[in-house]
Amino acid sequence: MDDLAATNGTGSTSAANGTRGADGTQVEAPAAPPAAPPAESRGSRAQPKTDKSEQTRALILETAMRLFQERGYDKTTMRAIAAEAGVSVGNAYYYFSSKEFLIQGFYDRMTYEHAADARRRLAGTKDFTERLEIAVSSWLDCAAPYHEFAAQFFRTAADPNSALSPFSNESHPARATAVELFREVLTGSELAPKLDAELAELLPDLLWLNLMIVVLYWVFDRTPDTERTREYVRRSTPMVARIINLSRYRVFRPIVRDAKGLIQDFILPTIGKTAAK
Amino acid sequence: MDDLAATNGTGSTSAANGTRGADGTQVEAPAAPPAAPPAESRGSRAQPKTDKSEQTRALILETAMRLFQERGYDKTTMRAIAAEAGVSVGNAYYYFSSKEFLIQGFYDRMTYEHAADARRRLAGTKDFTERLEIAVSSWLDCAAPYHEFAAQFFRTAADPNSALSPFSNESHPARATAVELFREVLTGSELAPKLDAELAELLPDLLWLNLMIVVLYWVFDRTPDTERTREYVRRSTPMVARIINLSRYRVFRPIVRDAKGLIQDFILPTIGKTAAK
DNA sequence: CCATGCTTTTGAACGCGTTCGAAATAAGCG
């Protein structure tokens, strides 16, 4: 029960540590047009002044992420992280005000890798259903190595008191990155021009919500290689696409209008979109 | 911030200790047709043998629940519970294998009170939309005193590794109680006979899922008296009812059929319904 | 009456996340 990472089924973006510079800052982005790097600044204690301090911070984060993957979240103690990184516990807390904030960095990176991987795989595909499935499947691939550990992350995300929750934390950079990806999923398809402009404006956020549901499913999925979740995505994606498509027809107008209002007034404001009324 | 219970709208089963037999088993059920009592047996360490042991167990649970309400979950330490109950920490762990299992009892009781309160308020109402809103609003009322504390519970529920999660724990008694309530919400309305039998079979679980969404919203709601959630319920309930109603019409047949399949194959099995295929 | 085997109870001890005052180091300044 030591080498959990071995269950990773996907060949893509396999090296977890390789694509990272010695100073810990992102140096990859081989083919990712927009999308800013994680900018792992929030959640820290104080913005680092010197170079060396930035290095220490990065070192601690790298070490933590490596140990999380190797041993899981609970079994990775702050003392172990500090020891492995060659610093004191107090020093770790100087840069990360709690163990949870280390997850933040983890999640940010994964989201960024997901966006990059998805964009790579989306190139050339025009069909909306296919594009949506690619985007979601790409997430499953990128998240696969962290499945066990992700349960802990999800637990944290479900805590409204936590600053990490993608629901409550409005300026969560990872959320913005993911929503932007889904915007591209939509605009890059031949479905986009046919849709009501107002609805099209909401869709990226809704598709992100759809991803969150998949994530929920995935977290609870215990089948090998989360095969069941993959099946669920194969099955549910065409339905999601169909519902969106049907929204254009007359009969569905009133219900779509109501749903739009409900989402605009009650859902989006809650997840960060500040009254795009 | 001491008397949270004062905001509780329902006058039902007010005394925390009163309606409990000397042997600790439930003896209330003044007017609740089906619905088994919480049966706070699971999650314990070993089934108690003697009378005195059952008393000790009940005393610890009562004390814990009282302190949770008074101080919140995190600030209520196991040592404090033990001290307040007049036992040792080790003894508390003899009856409850972890602090989480104390929540179980808490949640079970709340669910039971909700079912009772909702049934009382449902009497005489036939309109499905109204009935659904009553059931959900009743939950909000019953849960109101525990809003702050509930965040912690939700966090626990979102952990797939926890035995408490209503999602992963198939035989969660609270879930069965709640689903049964929604079955009555449906069957007691004049909408029920008009629906497709197969769909009607799924609906109680789906309405419970709908409640879970409301709970999610509620947990994150920071407005006073969770007024925003109440508004959300007022707004979303008619829409849910309308969608169910529309499912009868021809145009919606194919999409409803697909959704039904998806739910049967992927959703219900995950939340405990063992392949009602 | 003691011996035996069970359930119940105890509280010291462990490992954890986290805090905090103080030491070490670096940076500005006359």
Place this chain on the structure above:
DNA sequence: CGCTTATTTCGAACGCGTTCAAAAGCATGG
């Protein structure tokens, strides 16, 4: 260079959930 101030590093210590070996109670039966 010394002095002062800010930044960074340290590690002992605190309070927590949890564990465990041992003690205490308690029934049974010889």
